[in-house]
Amino acid sequence: xxxKIADLEEKARRLRVAIVKTLHKSxxxxxxxxxxxxxxxxxxxxxxxxxxxxxxxxEGRDRFVLSKGHAAPALYVTLAECxxxxxxxxxxxxxxxxxxxxxxxxxGTPGVDVCTGSLGQGLSMANGMALGLKLDGKENRVYAVxxxxxxxxxxxWEAAMAAAHYKSDNLCALIDSNGLQIDGDVSKVMNVNxxxxxxxAFGWNVxxxxxxxxxxxxxxxxxxxxxxxxxxxxxxKTVKGKGVHLFENKASYHGVTPxxxxxxxxxxxxxxxx
Amino acid sequence: MIATRDAYGEALxxxxxxxxxxxxxxxxxxxxxxxGVFAKKFPNRFFNMGIAEANMVGTxxxxxxxxxxxxxxxxxxxxxxxxxxxIRQSVAYPKANVKIVATHGGVTVGEDGxxxxxxxxxxxxxxxxxxxxxxxxxxxETKGAIRAAAAYKGPxxxxxxxxxxxxxxxxxxxxxxxxxxxxxxxxxxxxxTTGLMTAAAVTAAEKLKAEGISARVLHIGTIKPLDKxxxxxxxxxxxxxxxxxxxxxxxxxxxxxxxxLAETRPTxxxxxxxxxxxxxxxxxxxxxxxxxxxxxxxxxxxxxIVSRKK
Numbered sequence: 259x260x261x262k263i264a265d266l267e268e269k270a271r272r273l274r275v276a277i278v279k280t281l282h283k284s285x286x287x288x289x290x291x292x293x294x295x296x297x298x299x300x301x302x303x304x305x306x307x308x309x310x311x312x313x314x315x316x317e318g319r320d321r322f323v324l325s326k327g328h329a330a331p332a333l334y335v336t337l338a339e340c341x342x343x344x345x346x347x348x349x350x351x352x353x354x355x356x357x358x359x360x361x362x363x364x365x366g367t368p369g370v371d372v373c374t375g376s377l378g379q380g381l382s383m384a385n386g387m388a389l390g391l392k393l394d395g396k397e398n399r400v401y402a403v404x405x406x407x408x409x410x411x412x413x414x415w416e417a418a419m420a421a422a423h424y425k426s427d428n429l430c431a432l433i434d435s436n437g438l439q440i441d442g443d444v445s446k447v448m449n450v451n452x453x454x455x456x457x458x459a460f461g462w463n464v465x466x467x468x469x470x471x472x473x474x475x476x477x478x479x480x481x482x483x484x485x486x487x488x489x490x491x492x493x494x495k496t497v498k499g500k501g502v503h504l505f506e507n508k509a510s511y512h513g514v515t516p517x518x519x520x521x522x523x524x525x526x527x528x529x530x531x532x
Numbered sequence: 533m534i535a536t537r538d539a540y541g542e543a544l545x546x547x548x549x550x551x552x553x554x555x556x557x558x559x560x561x562x563x564x565x566x567x568g569v570f571a572k573k574f575p576n577r578f579f580n581m582g583i584a585e586a587n588m589v590g591t592x593x594x595x596x597x598x599x600x601x602x603x604x605x606x607x608x609x610x611x612x613x614x615x616x617x618x619i620r621q622s623v624a625y626p627k628a629n630v631k632i633v634a635t636h637g638g639v640t641v642g643e644d645g646x647x648x649x650x651x652x653x654x655x656x657x658x659x660x661x662x663x664x665x666x667x668x669x670x671x672x673e674t675k676g677a678i679r680a681a682a683a684y685k686g687p688x689x690x691x692x693x694x695x696x697x698x699x700x701x702x703x704x705x706x707x708x709x710x711x712x713x714x715x716x717x718x719x720x721x722x723x724x725t726t727g728l729m730t731a732a733a734v735t736a737a738e739k740l741k742a743e744g745i746s747a748r749v750l751h752i753g754t755i756k757p758l759d760k761x762x763x764x765x766x767x768x769x770x771x772x773x774x775x776x777x778x779x780x781x782x783x784x785x786x787x788x789x790x791x792x793l794a795e796t797r798p799t800x801x802x803x804x805x806x807x808x809x810x811x812x813x814x815x816x817x818x819x820x821x822x823x824x825x826x827x828x829x830x831x832x833x834x835x836x837i838v839s840r841k842k
Contacts, residue, residue, distance in 0.1 A: 372594070
């Protein structure tokens with residue numbers, strides 16, 4: 259297991275490098291929230307989820323919904339690393355004609371099942387998938403990554419209510435709680451705390467973790483799968499911009515990309531020599 | 533006489549027996565929208581989502597993403613109004629196979645008043661790319677439209693009404709998405725109508741005949757995509773168009789026809805509908821009269837437009 263965790267950590271490091279390079283190239287996109295979510299996305303794709311990059315529409319796959327769609331670079335570098343599409347595509351992020359849209363688009367990108375980006379809508383879709391899979395007697399699970407600022411959207415709580423009501427225990431929401439949103443601290447813009455208490459009050463199984471501790475992420479995902487009768491929310495404390503000190507804990511890096519001056523230092527932070 | 537929502541309930545329950553991929557969602561109005569008929573027959577495939585329309589739309593999109601054919605229903609004001617952005621983002625943008633069947637469209641909602649009378653839903657649904665918008669004239673067409681919506685792969689918005697409406701089409705009438713129907717032939721003008729206004733236009737055409745005015749009635753069951761061929765033919769052959777709908781004149785059928793003809797064949801035109809105002813409480817037949825949504829108005833507009841032709 260220790261070796262597995264170390265492998266995942268190394269994978270996450272490489273994905274961070276890819277995020278930084280991709281966003282440096284595109285000069286448009288969301289750096290902070292991609293780096294805060296990547297450890298969880300990495301654990302899902304390289305440890306937890308059943309999926310087949312050679313057959314993106316494989317019926318036996320688990321489903322993933324990036325409800326905080328602005329973290330698309332985190333999803334795209336992961337899908338590329340898995341082999342859903344060539345890594346060269348990443349260099350076309352947000353360009354006219356590219357399948358890699360600013361926010362995930364199921365119409366063009368292999369491995370993307372739904373369109374997200376308008377915050378607050380992903381959990382509803384994830385629960386719809388969970389209900390449909392259960393109706394068919396399938397064991398497949400559905401994972402949704404949400405932002406903490408995103409929890410300010412009322413639809414999230416409509417979905418939270420419905421998922422608990424229908425006992426969607428094949429649904430797991432991972433809350434990337436980096437504490438920052440565009441206008442500043444989530445607690446100052448519009449306080450959503452306590453996130454855990456809110457999900458508990460809605461009838462969810464709740465696990466609190468450090469969202470950058472791969473061991474804790476893996477354990478929480480296993481625990482979520484074992485829990486029956488209610489959906490699970492993994493409330494993950496994270497750092498916006500994690501891994502690159504230039505971007506860490508800075509709301510200003512929500513929608514700002516690494517510039518030419520920052521790139522070498524950012525890559526150095528990530529142990530990248532090339 | 534049957535309400536289009538009753539025809540929907542019947543058709544949906546029938547389809548449910550033929551296709552087990554069909555699932556149905558409602559937001560606490562299953563008795564009124566008639567999805568309750570399906571719910572009773574197929575309880576496992578029915579999801580009451582409570583009074584939370586935004587989540588209902590998103591849930592339907594998720595169900596479609598795993599291969600289901602979801603029909604979701606509530607009143608038009610809540611489906612199209614409350615759910616608009618979810619319909620745009622989660623349904624139309626990915627071209628999800630979701631069917632939105634909104635009942636209680638227009639002013640015939642009646643006593644509940646302006647807050648519940650949707651006169652904008654066709655316009656705001658029509659503005660969304662990938663969306664198909666259907667407004668059946670009667671129960672028979674509704675049954676066909678529901679079948680066609682289920683067979684079509686992609687988002688569809690069907691607008692139904694609360695009250696019993698006269699029959700326009702015979703039993704077994706075949707509905708085809710995007711195809712208008714010339715219900716009454718005529719040469720002096722064309723009533724281009726949708727929903728319950730088609731029956732009113734048929735009545736108007738009969739009365740006008742006695743005055744020597746030959747009015748064609750072109751029923752447009754699919755507002756989007758518009759049957760441009762029949763609309764253009766009507767403009768060319770009759771030279772005068774009166775549109776009519778239980779909806780705002782902004783952006784609905786009248787808007788669609790005007791947009792199309794303005795660019796292809798500018799034609800004398802009059803739009804009958806709700807003139808940029810909200811509804812109000814009253815009995816539905818009183819309201820149709822109050823807003824001028826009846827055969828009498830159509831007759832007056834026909835006389836007027838025919839006189840302008842000369």
